[in-house]
Amino acid sequence: MKIEQIKDNAFSMPITTPSAPLIDYKFKDREYLIISYETDIELLKEVVPEPLKVISNVVHFEFMKMPDSSGFGSFKESGQVIEVEYNGRKGLYSHLMFVDDVASIVAGREVWGFPKKYGFPSLDVDVDTLTGRLKYNQTEIAIGTMGYKYFEGDIAATKSALETTPNYILKVIPSVTGKGTDVCQLIEYYMADVNVKGVWTGPAALQLFEHALAPVAQLPIKKVIGGKHQIVDFTLSYGNVLFDYLK
Numbered sequence: 001m002k003i004e005q006i007k008d009n010a011f012s013m014p015i016t017t018p019s020a021p022l023i024d025y026k027f028k029d030r031e032y033l034i035i036s037y038e039t040d041i042e043l044l045k046e047v048v049p050e051p052l053k054v055i056s057n058v059v060h061f062e063f064m065k066m067p068d069s070s071g072f073g074s075f076k077e078s079g080q081v082i083e084v085e086y087n088g089r090k091g092l093y094s095h096l097m098f099v100d101d102v103a104s105i106v107a108g109r110e111v112w113g114f115p116k117k118y119g120f121p122s123l124d125v126d127v128d129t130l131t132g133r134l135k136y137n138q139t140e141i142a143i144g145t146m147g148y149k150y151f152e153g154d155i156a157a158t159k160s161a162l163e164t165t166p167n168y169i170l171k172v173i174p175s176v177t178g179k180g181t182d183v184c185q186l187i188e189y190y191m192a193d194v195n196v197k198g199v200w201t202g203p204a205a206l207q208l209f210e211h212a213l214a215p216v217a218q219l220p221i222k223k224v225i226g227g228k229h230q231i232v233d234f235t236l237s238y239g240n241v242l243f244d245y246l247k
């Protein structure tokens with residue numbers, strides 16, 4: 001392979017069959033259980049990277065099922081999202097993510113910088129209860145429950161929030177020298193082509209358990225605020241670099 005060919009075509013690895021193909025990443029019927037809770041704002045300030053600012057003591061714990069995702073197929077995901085502000089714009093910062101699909105982990109980390117680790121999330125209807133679970137290896141680290149489809153939510157407001165809210169990630173790619181990083185950037189991305197197929201609210205509960213390598217309980221629950229269940233189609237847009245920590 002010629003140097004010019006590499007320069008022109010390199011996007012991801014392996015270069016001849018990348019785990020992160022250069023495609024439009026479309027998600028159909030992504031189903032979310034989002035349980036929002038209050039934690040200690042001082043702990044949030046310790047984990048949210050500047051120049052982002054923490055603007056509340058609220059954490060959103062998500063359990064997601066993605067049955068039809070371009071490039072990734074069918075997989076599940078779970079993680080914590082924090083309410084922040086960048087230059088006066090309110091958005092959401094992805095703190096920890098656990099995913100059961102290597103292609104989604106690899107592409108997510110390499111392209112956008114999603115903080116993805118391998119884990120075992122699930123989202124199922126257990127008789128009358130929408131139930132999210134997250135295991136790290138064999139160990140349960142989160143259980144979320146919500147009454148199934150109690151109250152219909154506002155589809156237009158949910159669509160508008162998903163389309164207009166910036167999402168922030170700290171992308172870190174280590175250097176082969178073992179000294180520092182080749183990439184250390186604050187990334188922003190948006191969701192596009194959003195089609196909200198259903199939104200529900202209802203009574204919700206959440207439990208988090210301590211784990212040395214999957215510290216979801218590092219942001220402990222003081223009070224559960226509420227639960228949201230939604231089903232959405234969208235395109236995951238490529239992002240922008242907002243801040244380069246190496247410059």
Ligand SMILES: CC(=O)CC(=O)O
Pocket residue numbers: 072077104107108114236
């Ligand atoms: C790359 C992805 O799969 C993104 C996501 O998990 O939301």
